[in-house]
Amino acid sequence: MKVKLKIWRQPNARSKGKFVDYDLDDISPEMSFLEMLDALNTRLIQQGDDPVAYEHDCREGICGSCGLFINGRPHGPEREVATCQLHMRSFRDGDTIVVEPWRAKAFPVIKDLVVDRSAFEKIMDAGGFVSVDTGSAPEANTTPVKKQNAERAFDAGVCIGCGACVAACKNSSASLFVAAKISQLALLPQGKAEAQRRALNMVARMEELGFGSCTSTEACEVECPKSISLDHIARMNREYLRASFSEEKD
Numbered sequence: 001m002k003v004k005l006k007i008w009r010q011p012n013a014r015s016k017g018k019f020v021d022y023d024l025d026d027i028s029p030e031m032s033f034l035e036m037l038d039a040l041n042t043r044l045i046q047q048g049d050d051p052v053a054y055e056h057d058c059r060e061g062i063c064g065s066c067g068l069f070i071n072g073r074p075h076g077p078e079r080e081v082a083t084c085q086l087h088m089r090s091f092r093d094g095d096t097i098v099v100e101p102w103r104a105k106a107f108p109v110i111k112d113l114v115v116d117r118s119a120f121e122k123i124m125d126a127g128g129f130v131s132v133d134t135g136s137a138p139e140a141n142t143t144p145v146k147k148q149n150a151e152r153a154f155d156a157g158v159c160i161g162c163g164a165c166v167a168a169c170k171n172s173s174a175s176l177f178v179a180a181k182i183s184q185l186a187l188l189p190q191g192k193a194e195a196q197r198r199a200l201n202m203v204a205r206m207e208e209l210g211f212g213s214c215t216s217t218e219a220c221e222v223e224c225p226k227s228i229s230l231d232h233i234a235r236m237n238r239e240y241l242r243a244s245f246s247e248e249k250d
Contacts, residue, residue: 072098
């Protein structure tokens, strides 16, 4: 199959970027999207040109580093897949494919399709962990957890931190990401001891880093490769309000 690519090229964070057109022939429908970009880069290197910079690692939909904005959608036209799981059979012969980096103030472009997502790491540093010393691993089932809570915690815990929620949101909100991290621990006994501090610190850090506010357009849930529910944002809001009231009383 033949495709025409319009790819965002930007030499560095200080330079202005632009779309550059590339034509590719003999692309197999069974190629992944990243393999197609690999084929393009092989040709560019052979021609002595600078290859297109993009992030990738596991190529199994686990690490979240491959996030690309494809034809106006995070990760492309298919639902519940990361870019590395997208295949060229999702496009038609002769299609024009527009490829961009995430567009958000908190995710500045480093080069071409690579953005700086360290803002997510800073949010996690603010409280997305359990620091209380709980000793050695307890015997299984000594701490009962409701099945419903365990399932909801797992649903939140599958977040891969790709940033699709931010890219999909018209406000560039990171609420779904932060909510998943807060909700995951809020539902489990291990996270209870630091629940209030976690909610206050992570939400505050999100706002400091320049992410927008959530207006519940649901675009984040639709484009999330792991289909994380907006219900977790509601839980984050409850955790935050509860912590705020408790702090006022103290």
